[in-house]
Amino acid sequence: MLSFEDAVGYNVNYVISEGGCFISQPIVQLQNVTKRIGKKTIINDLSLDLPVGEVFGFLGPNGAGKTTTIRMMVGLMSLTGGEIKIDGYSITKQYQKAIRNVGAIVENPEMYKYLSGYQNLIHFARMIPDISDERIEEVVKLVGLGSRIHDKVRTYSLGMRQRLGVAQAILHRPKLLILDEPTNGLDPAGIRELRDYLRQLAKDEGISIFVSSHLLAEMELMCDRVAIIQNGKLIDVRGIKQQGDDGAESRRFVFEVGNVVEAITVAAQLGQKAEADGQSAIAIEADRELVAKLNAAFVEAGVSVYGIRAQGKSLEDQFLEMTGGEQIV
């Protein structure tokens, strides 16, 4: 990701299209952000750039400082050190300009329970200039609340509150949507719906989305890129390849076989190093062609093959590797 800040100066956020590849100033820049409360350091020298138009995951075990970081990004908490810029505006010095581009749910989607969903939206719409009634209707349709929007929020399920929270957050067409643990308390169907829906928002409305979570598998499905933090420190930022049949690449395959020892010997004859994976399976690094060859060899040698499956290294494995498997909830 190139930073154009130096070249074009401040607050410029035009998008240059180069063969379908979008390059622009990062929507969020965290620069050496530090937060101390008392003597305890919650966030330690965190630097991060969020590219425009991506779903960006913020992953870490409980207590790693995810919510604190988000609170600082939306100005609910002060920074002990460093700087946060949203769309080029400093959150501390140009708060109102910076926050204008942000829609957020911090922790739970809390709304006024004694008002209807629609009244809640009107209330928040009034705090921002130029939001028409049509826009409110549009957003309601977008999050799929339908006629329930006129019921009291008290009667809503958590999933519906989550939707209302999102509606409230995108009302003013922000460039950045910040969601803190959005899947918390949702059932699997709700999680799936939210995921599809966020991806659609990012794609259709061009909103950059920043999602925090401690649910690893969820992040893997939802995000284009994931930052991992632990104990207030950034450990790694990595892109997540979208699921696809990438046949050429060598992956780890697991063969369920009748005789492990014999299977390893057969593999060794083909010049492949296999290792036992439990009582009745072997694991081996291979690409598609090699898998077919190995299978044929096993059958020829009289080794029964009960199953073959590719073992993608999941984000969870990577995460555990990086954080040393400790303190993960």
Next chain:
Amino acid sequence: MMLGIMLLLVLCISVGTRLFSNYLPSMWSVFNWESVVSFLLITVFTTIVAAGSVADEFTAGTIKLLLIRPWSRSKILLSKYVAVILFALLQTVVLYLFLLAMNALLFGYDSSAASDTIAPLYKGTAAVYFIQYFFYEFISLIVTATMAFMISAVFRSGGLAIGLSLFLILVVNSFVGLFAILNYAWVDYLLFIHLNLVQYLNGTPLREGMTLGFSLAVLGVYYVVFVALTWFVFNKRDVAA
């Protein structure tokens, strides 16, 4: 709704007096004691609203949604405060007009001087006396509401804010007479000694030598401190609700 309760109550008092009283009292004597009761109610209601206004947003977590809008924290706080003051003002004005209309209707309008019926030392008509009475009560009401508002913004807990404010207003206020007879200089500067400004209308202050000007000055100082503290805490503190 609170306003409705209050108006219903004074309506009952007036109608009851009209029906069951052996002689017809002046509208102003009914007016007078209805004002005393009503202002106690208005103070309690306003305190509840003021104490809840900021704290409830914290308790419900909705404060986060308010603060992440493109407005400064000061402006959000100010809008909350203005709402509280308007609530107090509305109640006071409606109460005055309602009492005036209702009692004039039930007992007949009485244009005599205030000294005839309710305030022996007051020079002027009873109607003007009550305008002044309501104005003084309104000043005390604002100071009380501002205090409750401060507790609300500083402690961020609705229950605590309401409880503490009501305790200060009801319990401490009823011991004011006791404090007032203490012969210490610092008692002169206690807030609660000065909240009852109406005492100056009848010419008998709680403590010897106290004047309206002095009371207003003390209230003014307290008011400024309340507002400054509220504003400072609300602007500076991290929101972790």
